[in-house]
Amino acid sequence: MISCSKPQFLKPADPLWLEDRLDIDPNHATAFVYNPYISLTLQQQRKQLPIFNNRNHILYLLENYQTLVLVGDTGCGKSTQVPQYLLEAGWAGEAKAIAVTEPRRVAATTLAARVAEEVGCALGDAVGYCIRFDDCFHEGRTKIKFMTEGILVREMMADPLLRKYSVVILDEVHERTLFADIVMGLMKKILRKRKSLKLIVSSATLDAKFLKNFFNNPVKNEGKDTAVIMSVEGRKYPVDIYYLKEPCPDYVRAVVDTAIAINKYEPPGDVLAFLPSQEDVDRAVLMMKEQFEVQSKDVLKLWVLPMYGSLPNSEQLKVFRSTPRGLRKVVVATNIAETSITISGIKYVVDSGFVKVRWFNPATHLDSLVVVAVAKAAAEQRAGRAGRTHSGKVYRLYTKDEFEKMEASSPPEMQRSDLSMAVVQLKALGIDNVLRFNFPSPPPVQNLLCALELLYALDVLDKNGNLTKPCGTTVAEFPVSPLYTKILLMAGEFGCSEEILSILAMLQIQEVFVRPLRGSDAMKARMAKQKFAVAEGDLLTLLNVYCAYVKNRMSRDWCNKYFLHYKGLKRAYRMREQILKLAQNFNIPIVSCSNSVTILRCLTSGLFPNAAYLHYSGVYKTIRGDQELHIHPSSVLYSQEQPKWLLYCETLHTNQSFMRDVTVIQPEWLEELAPHFYQKVTEKDF
Numbered sequence: 001m002i003s004c005s006k007p008q009f010l011k012p013a014d015p016l017w018l019e020d021r022l023d024i025d026p027n028h029a030t031a032f033v034y035n036p037y038i039s040l041t042l043q044q045q046r047k048q049l050p051i052f053n054n055r056n057h058i059l060y061l062l063e064n065y066q067t068l069v070l071v072g073d074t075g076c077g078k079s080t081q082v083p084q085y086l087l088e089a090g091w092a093g094e095a096k097a098i099a100v101t102e103p104r105r106v107a108a109t110t111l112a113a114r115v116a117e118e119v120g121c122a123l124g125d126a127v128g129y130c131i132r133f134d135d136c137f138h139e140g141r142t143k144i145k146f147m148t149e150g151i152l153v154r155e156m157m158a159d160p161l162l163r164k165y166s167v168v169i170l171d172e173v174h175e176r177t178l179f180a181d182i183v184m185g186l187m188k189k190i191l192r193k194r195k196s197l198k199l200i201v202s203s204a205t206l207d208a209k210f211l212k213n214f215f216n217n218p219v220k221n222e223g224k225d226t227a228v229i230m231s232v233e234g235r236k237y238p239v240d241i242y243y244l245k246e247p248c249p250d251y252v253r254a255v256v257d258t259a260i261a262i263n264k265y266e267p268p269g270d271v272l273a274f275l276p277s278q279e280d281v282d283r284a285v286l287m288m289k290e291q292f293e294v295q296s297k298d299v300l301k302l303w304v305l306p307m308y309g310s311l312p313n314s315e316q317l318k319v320f321r322s323t324p325r326g327l328r329k330v331v332v333a334t335n336i337a338e339t340s341i342t343i344s345g346i347k348y349v350v351d352s353g354f355v356k357v358r359w360f361n362p363a364t365h366l367d368s369l370v371v372v373a374v375a376k377a378a379a380e381q382r383a384g385r386a387g388r389t390h391s392g393k394v395y396r397l398y399t400k401d402e403f404e405k406m407e408a409s410s411p412p413e414m415q416r417s418d419l420s421m422a423v424v425q426l427k428a429l430g431i432d433n434v435l436r437f438n439f440p441s442p443p444p445v446q447n448l449l450c451a452l453e454l455l456y457a458l459d460v461l462d463k464n465g466n467l468t469k470p471c472g473t474t475v476a477e478f479p480v481s482p483l484y485t486k487i488l489l490m491a492g493e494f495g496c497s498e499e500i501l502s503i504l505a506m507l508q509i510q511e512v513f514v515r516p517l518r519g520s521d522a523m524k525a526r527m528a529k530q531k532f533a534v535a536e537g538d539l540l541t542l543l544n545v546y547c548a549y550v551k552n553r554m555s556r557d558w559c560n561k562y563f564l565h566y567k568g569l570k571r572a573y574r575m576r577e578q579i580l581k582l583a584q585n586f587n588i589p590i591v592s593c594s595n596s597v598t599i600l601r602c603l604t605s606g607l608f609p610n611a612a613y614l615h616y617s618g619v620y621k622t623i624r625g626d627q628e629l630h631i632h633p634s635s636v637l638y639s640q641e642q643p644k645w646l647l648y649c650e651t652l653h654t655n656q657s658f659m660r661d662v663t664v665i666q667p668e669w670l671e672e673l674a675p676h677f678y679q680k681v682t683e684k685d686f
Helices: 042-048 050-064 078-088 105-119 149-158 178-193 208-215 251-265 278-292 313-320 376-387 400-405 420-428 445-457 471-477 482-494 497-507 519-532 538-551 556-561 566-585 596-607 667-673
Strands: 022-024 067-072 097-102 127-131 134-136 144-148 165-170 198-203 227-232 239-244 270-274 301-307 327-333 346-351 354-361 366-373 392-396 611-614 620-622 628-631 645-653 657-664
Touching (some): 042 105, 050 078, 067 208, 078 097, 078 105, 078 144, 078 198, 105 127, 105 144, 105 313, 144 149, 165 178, 178 208, 198 208, 208 227, 251 270, 251 278, 251 327, 251 346, 270 376, 278 301, 278 327, 301 313, 313 327, 346 376, 376 392, 420 445, 420 482, 471 482, 482 497, 482 596, 497 596, 519 538, 538 566, 538 596, 538 657, 556 566, 596 645, 596 657, 596 667, 628 645
Parallel strands (some): 067 198, 097 144, 097 165, 270 327, 270 346, 301 327, 346 392
Antiparallel strands (some): 022 239, 127 134, 354 366, 611 620, 611 645, 645 657
8 A cells, every 4th residue: 555654665676566565457467668769750750650551541531521530549649640631631722721629728739839840840830729818820821720629619709610621620529628519519510501611520538429420410411421430549559557455545645655666666767647636736746856855866866847737838848858868757747638748758657546627516506626536538548648659557546446436437527517608608609599509418407597697697698698798798709707707897997907907817827826845945935925915815915916026027036035936927927918908909998096995896796606704603605505615725814814705716625615716805795786696685584
C-alpha cells in the first residue's frame, strides 16, 4: 500500500520495485523495447503512424459519405494527420478551409503548432488556431483552422451554414463537452441544408453506432446511408498496467511517492501524473520538489512541471519541451492531458483515479465542482499516454476491483451542467424551441427549465422566450458566463465599468495567491495576502491585487515579493484588454468610481441568484433551495467574523459544499435590484 509515510521499496537492483505492493495485469505484460522514433524526420514519423495506411480509405469514404465516424485508438495520429490528408487531397481549395474543433484550448494551440511544423509553414499562415481571447490565423490564407468547440458555435452565428468550410472535423468527441453536443446537434441541421459539407467525427473511445445513427439520414439520400464508421488501430507500443493491492489514504501523497520511486528505481523516461484539480497539482508539484531535495544524488534530477487549464499558455507549452540530458521530466496534470495533446518522452503514467467534474443540481440551483472516480474509458485514455512513442508502464493508485466497478464512460456534460449559456447560444442561432432541439443526449428537462428561469431573471429572455435587446443579444456575443456579462452591462449604468472589467478578468484565472505549504514562506504568504484583503470580501480583494499589480508596472519581482502568481496576473491583464475591446464594441461606457458600495451593488445586479445568508445554526444557506454552504478556506473572510449575507461566484463540493470568491452584501440590495427574483416575506406568510 502506498501511504502517507515513506514507502518501503525493494532493492534498487530489482527493476520491479512496485510489484510487492501492486498487482500486475497479465493481459498487459511486456518487455521494454527501444524505439528510435524520435530520431526520425517529420515525414518518416508521419509514415510510421498507424493511420498512414488508411489514408486512401479515409478519403474514399469522405467522397462517398457525408459523415465519417472515425474511431482511432490513442496514438494512431488522427488529430494531426487527417487534416493534412484533406489538405493534400484538395478539400481546402476554392476559398474553402478545414475546421478542426478540440475540447480544450491547449489542444487547439499545440496541435496547430505541430501540424504547421509538419506542413512546413509558419503558425498562422496555412495552419492556424482560434481560441477564446487568442487567435493566430489569416482569413482567406489559413486552410486548416484549429479551434475550440465554443468558437465554432460563435462562427455559426455569423455564418449559419458554415459556407467558408468544406470539411468540419469534431475531434475527441468522447469527452462529450457541453459545446460538443451543441455542435453535433447544429451540424445535423447544417448537413441537411448543405449537401457539399463533409463532417468527420473523431475520437479514441466513443459509441460509434450511436453517432452513425444520429447523423445518418437515408431518407434525404434516396435510401442510402449518409454516415459510415471506420476504425483505425492505434497504440503501437504495449503498456504494463499495475494496480494497488489496497486503497491508498491520500492520492496526492501517493502520486508524489510513486513518482519519486520511479525516479529512483526505473530506467530513464518521463513521468505523467494525473490529479483531479489545480490545487492538487500545485500541492503535488511543491511536495515533489521539497521531497526530491533530500533524495540521493545518484538519481536523475527531477524537472517538475504543472499542467492545467488555467495555467498561462506560455507555462503550458513548457511541458512539450524536450527533456535536457541528466533530467527526468515529471508532468503533474489534470485531465487536460488525457487526450489530444502528446507529450513526447512519456514512459510512465501515474493515475490517481480521480477527476473533477462540474455537476448542476436543479433542485438547489447549484453548479458544483465535484471530485469523482474516473470512468473506464478515461482510465484507458490515461494509460494510452504511456504507449505513444515507446512501451511504458502505468501505475493505477486504486485496486483492480475498484477499476471493475467504474462506469464505462462519463455522463455527457449536457446532462450534468447549468445550461444557461447553451440556451443563449441556441437562441442566438435561431433555435426558438430549445426543448425540442435534437441533442445527441437530451438534457434533463428540469435543467433546461432552470436555465430559462435564470435567463428570464437576468433580462436575457423576455416572457415569450426570445432574446431581449440589447441585453440578450450582448450576452450571446460575450464569451463569459451570462451572470458576468450582466454585471458588465450594468457597470456602465452604475459608473464602475473600469473596476468591473478588472474583477471579471481576475475571475478568469483560478489562482492568484501563491500558497507555500509549510515553513516561514507560508507565514509570509499569509501576511502578504492580508495586505490586499478587505472586509467586503474576495472580489474587491482581487481588484486591489490587480490595481497594485498595474501600479507597480506589472513587475515580476513585485509579484514574487508579495507571493502572487506573475503569469496569472499577466494573463488577467491580457484578458482584460480583450474584454475591454468587446465592451467598447457594444458601446458600454468605460468609467471609473472610487465607491466600494457602488461596485458591490453592481456585482449584486448580476450575481443575485448566488445569494446566501447566515443561518442561526452557524452555517450559510442559499435563499433558493436552502442548500447548506461554507466559506472556502482560501477566502479572505474565512478566519474573520461571519457576515450575515454573501454572494458567491461558484461552489466547490468535497466533503462539504464551499463557496468561492465571496462578497459581502446587504439584503435590501436583493429586493431593490432583483425584485422579480426575490420577495421579502414574513413567517406568517407561510
